[in-house]
Amino acid sequence: MADEPALPARIVLRPIANPLPLGVLGLALATTMYAALQLAWLDPEHGQVAAVAALFFTVPVQLIASVFGFLARDAVAGTGMALLAGTWATVAVITLTSPPGATNAGLGTVFVIAGVAMLVPAAPAWAGRAVPAAVLTTTAIRFAVTGGYELTGSGAWEAAAGVVGLALAALAVYAALALAFEDMKYRTVLPVGRRHAGAAAMSGSEHAQTETLTYEAGVRRQV
Incomplete structure (x- = not known):
């Protein structure tokens, strides 16, 4: 019996809006609130x-x-946002169940580990988009410094965590604004620091955007 011809495989892509502005604005709110506490702008x-x-x-x-x-085939965005969500959920629950203003060595350990984990999506992000990469890297620093405060109870660590937290909030708001304009205008309005594959994502042809689909998770046989 002759071999039957292979049936063609079709991959359907669904356009979606860039989810990063939403995620980094959530980050801006949380880091600003905790920075205000760490800088004593708000009572414990x-x-x-x-x-x-x-x-x-x-x-x-x-x-x-x-x-x-x-869903947008961006492992950096997906992983970074998931790590942030898990970390802030942990921080929020521990804050709600602890005395006001108390430090917690266990939470400090969580912060340090989360800071190291944030470097995983941050590292490849630098190859394509500098501003989102800077947000992830600054978040890693913010978590690490906050971990230092929780572990030591030092006022210097606390103040440093607050300052880094505010810097992170400003960077996150800029990133959200730049990415939102980019999504609306279909071109870069405010610099995002795109290069290599990141630049091709905005200016490359349709073929350039899809030529590697065969090798992406969800299409290849193994993740």
Whole structure:
């Protein structure tokens, strides 16, 4: 019996909006609230407000951004947003169940580990988009410094965590604005630092965007 001809395989792509502006704005809210506590702009009793804001605003929007990041075939965005959502959920729950202003060595350890983990999506991000990469890298620094404060209870560590937290918030807002303009205008309006594959994502041909689909997760046989 002659071999039957192979049937063609079709891959269907569905356009979606860039989920990163939503995710990094959630980050901006959480890091600003906790920075205000660390810099004593808010009384320690307001820690519950920061925790509730992180738990019911930041975590859900970052989970949404993570899911759509993976659906957009962007492992960096999906992984980074998922790590952020998990970290902020942990921080919020511990804040809600701890005395106001208390430090926690266990939470400090979580922060340090989360900071190291954030470097995993940050490293490949530098190869394509500098601004999102800077957000992820600064987040790693913010988590590490906050971990130092939680582990030591040092006022210097606390102040440093607050300052880095505010810098991160400003960078996150800029990234959200730049990426939102880019998605609306279909071109770069504010610099995002795209290069190599990141630049080709905005200016490359349709063929250039899809020529590697065979090798992507969900198409290849093994993840």
